[in-house]
Amino acid sequence: MNSPANTTELPVILTGDRPTGPxxxxxxxxxxxxxxxxxxxxxxxxxxxxxxxLTDNMDDVAKVHRNVIEVALDYLAVGIDPAQSTIFIQSQVPELTELTFYYLNLVTVARLERNPTVKEEIRLRGFERDIPAGFLTYPASQAADITAFKARLVPVGEDQIPMIEQTNEIVRRFNRIAGRPVLVEAEARVPEIGRLPGVDGKAKMSKSLGNTINLGATPDEIRSQVKRVYTDPLHLRVADPGHLEGNVAFLYLDAFDTDKAALEEMKAHYVRGGLADSLVKARLETVLQALLAPIRERRQHYEQDRAQVLQMLREGTEKAREVAARTTDDVRAALGLKYF
Amino acid sequence: MNSPANTTELPVILTGDRPTGPxxxxxxxxxxxxxxxxxxxxxxxxxxxxxxxLTDNMDDVAKVHRNVIEVALDYLAVGIDPAQSTIFIQSQVPELTELTFYYLNLVTVARLERNPTVKEEIRLRGFERDIPAGFLTYPASQAADITAFKARLVPVGEDQIPMIEQTNEIVRRFNRIAGRPVLVEAEARVPEIGRLPGVDGKAKMSKSLGNTINLGATPDEIRSQVKRVYTDPLHLRVADPGHLEGNVAFLYLDAFDTDKAALEEMKAHYVRGGLADSLVKARLETVLQALLAPIRERRQHYEQDRAQVLQMLREGTEKAREVAARTTDDVRAALGLKYF
Structure with a gap:
């Protein structure tokens, strides 16, 4: 209805982030x-x-509020363009909670408890039996997010694939009840490059571990984090042969250095021996400074005009809400919840 | 805002029914x-x-839709006056699902599983491990219903008291997070006369057991159900002394016969012996026909003008929605979910 004719045939993608940090x-x-x-x-x-x-941040709701704007700044800084993508705030589309409410009837407690992603997240957070109900049931909420926009593609990490499967189970159960395909099944799209380790070599970049390089990092912050980058602990003297496995400097260069020929040469030299870690890190710093400088500049630009960012979010949210409202209307009709 | 000044000081009561049958x-x-x-x-x-x-009727959504109107007719028939009470349809106040969503973060799975009302309902329905998530979490939904209207009084059966306790736990946790009393605690109000047994003497009147006398019952239906009323199985001959315990005819008379003196005399006669069950049932039939005739007439009157009933429901729902929207707005503000 409101979408321009030329975009309606494109596949819908839903993606996003929990705004809990930069x-x-x-x-x-x-x-x-x-x-x-x-x-x-x-x-x-x-x-x-x-x-x-909020499902696991009810003790610090202000943090979530604050980071909504911070993450929006990050989006704009990397080049997500509100004229091409609809950026919106989940809580301001209450239709999503309505869909969640009905989907909760389509999934059993046992099925939620078996969800490997939920199981792992519960373990990571140390919830055990004190799991907030909203945390156990978040696959229903995620199904609401995905189906509200009739998303066909959902980019997720490997570990999130069970969530998409759960969404599709809900979709199929709902469509059976409706007797027609009201909701659309989604497909997980796992990115080629998986998770990047932290600068310290730990499996995951995490704000609390202090092992990240943020998109808004200053040149000094980038420099000091690159110095901390984990390399080869066996590479004690420059002349020694170095190892690439688990070597974060090279993992980052693989991800960000666009001069692949020079990189391959550098790797060969490192493995052979005679290439100092400091030179590898110098190259990494050059690459990251070049990558992040324009992102930081754009971020600073938008940071100075928060009113404009809020206006962008408001418009995106209105657009998202229109789409979600149409789906919710279909869902209500299928459940016999239309009276007037 | 919209409530007349003279009603704002009255305590708020929330009550209602699951529309699954007459x-x-x-x-x-x-x-x-x-x-x-x-x-x-x-x-x-x-x-x-x-x-x-819907939490346990996803297999028959049409039944729920149909019974919304039927139950509304019952309300009007007994004298619930839309000019004095706000009659509304839960699903048409989506703010309630939004509150539910946030309250789910304030209650643990373990706490829901310990809720005696939920436990008993799960047992009754034979759900065991195949409990729909929406069924386990319905105390959060009930908390949403109660708090949305800032209800101070909730009339419930004895068995529902744990639900009100759970609501109040959520209220307290929420108010602690908010740092101010956004939500209001509620008090269970248990009616003096508890549950009425079925005509067959079974503990509960239930449509599926066929042991009810519906408010819209015809004179013939009333007559035939009164004939089935369970009395004293030891009262074989008229001259035998009769027993009042578990005697449904007298339980019903206790509940509905307004001539208490005559009833006490009849009881004494029955206990003494010499009073036939048929005479007791004749009295019961007279009482019930007199009680139900005006209810049935009013019901038939409204039944002929369903458009008017729908209009009444629409107006009540709009009014309820305004109140719920104000509470939801307060809840969002307390959770930092206001951006624009």
């Missing part, structure tokens, strides 16, 4: 970069999942 | 009769809980 290189490589290219080939909805972030 | 004498004695008197002394919201009914 985005970093891990987000850039794992999702943000892809979103910039998806916006040419798909109708992309980018969700600031503040409501979902 | 209402019967059990509803009349346990709640409907009280609602007619509450509407003089309280600001009463009467909810047609269609969304809650």
């Amino acid at each position: 985005l970093h290189l891990g987000h850039f490589i794992g999702s943000l970069r892809n979103r910039v290219s998806y916006q040419q080939t798909a109708r992309q909805f980018v969700m600031l999942a503040d409501a979902q972030a | 209402l019967h004498l059990g509803h009349f004695i346990g709640s409907l009769r009280n609602r007619v008197s509450y509407q003089q002394t309280a600001r009463q919201f009467v909810m047609l809980a269609d969304a809650q009914a």
Whole structure:
């Protein structure tokens, strides 16, 4: 209805982030970069999942509020274009809670407890039996987010694939009840480059571990984090042969250095021996400073005009809400919940 | 804002029914009769809980839709007056799902599983591990219903008291997060006359057991159900002494016969011996025909003008939605979910 005719045939993508902290290189490589290219080939909805972030942040609701704007700044800084992608705030589309409510009837407690993603997240957060109900049931909420926009593609990490399966189970159960295909099944799209380790070599970049390089990092911050980058602990003297496995400096260069020929040469030299870690890190710093400088500049530009950013979010949210409202209306009709 | 000044100081009552079948004498004695008197002394919201009914009726959504109107007819028939009480349809107040969504973060799965009402309902329905998530979490939904209207009084059966306790736990946790009393604690109000047994003597009147006398019953239906009323199985000959315990005819007379002196005399005669069951049942039939005739007539009157009933429901729902929207707005603000 409201979408321009030329975009309605493009596949719909839903993606987004829990706004609990600034985005970093891990987000850039794992999702943000892809979103910039998806916006040419798909109708992309980018969700600031503040409501979902609350499921385990009820003790610090101000943090979630604050980070909605910070993450929006990160989006704009990397080149997600509100004219091409619909950036919206989850909590401001209450239709999503309505869909969640009905989907909760389509999934059993046992099925939620078996969901490997939920199981792992519960373990990571140390919830055990004190799981907030909203946390156990968040697959229903995620199904609401995905189906509200009739998304066909959902970019997720490998570990999130069970969530998409659960969404599709709900879709099929709902469509059986409706007797017609009201909702659309989604497909997980796992990015080629997986998770980037932290600068310290730990599996995951995490704000609390202090092992990230944020998109808004200053040149000094970038420099000091690159110095900390984990390399080869066996590479004690420059002349020694070095190892590439688990070597974060080279993992980052693989991800960000566009001069692949020079990189291959550098790797060969490192393995052979005679290449100092400091030179590898110098190259990495050059690459990252070059990558992040324009992102930081754009971020600073938008930071100075928060009113404009809020206006952009308001418009994106209105657009998202129109789409979600149409789906919710279909869902209500299928459940016999139309009276007037 | 929209409430007349003279009603704002009255305590708010929330009450309602799951629209899964026609209402019967059990509803009349346990709640409907009280609602007619509450509407003089309280600001009463009467909810047609269609969304809650779906938690275990996803296989028959049409039944729920149909019964919303049927139950509304029952309300009007017994004298619940839309000018005094706000009668509304739960699903048409989507703010309730939004509140539910946030309250799910304030209650643990373990706490829901310990809720005695939920435990018993799960047992009754034979759900065991295949509990729909929406069923386990319905205390959060009920908390949403109660708090949305800032209800201070909630008329419930004895078995529902744990639900009100759970609501109040959520209220307290929420208010702690908010740092101010956004939500209001509620008090269970248990009616003096508890549950009425079925005509067959079974503990509960239930449509599926066929042991009810519906409010819209025809004179013939009343007559044939009274014939089935369970009395004293030891009272074989008229001359035998009769027993009152578990004697449904006398339980019903206790509930509905307004001539208490005559009833006490009849009881004494029955216990002494010499009073035939048929005479007791004749009295019961007279009482019930007199009680139900005006209810049936009013019901038939409204049945002929369903458009008017729908209009009444539409207006009540709009009014309820305004109140719920104000609470939801407060809840969003307390959670930092206001951006624009």
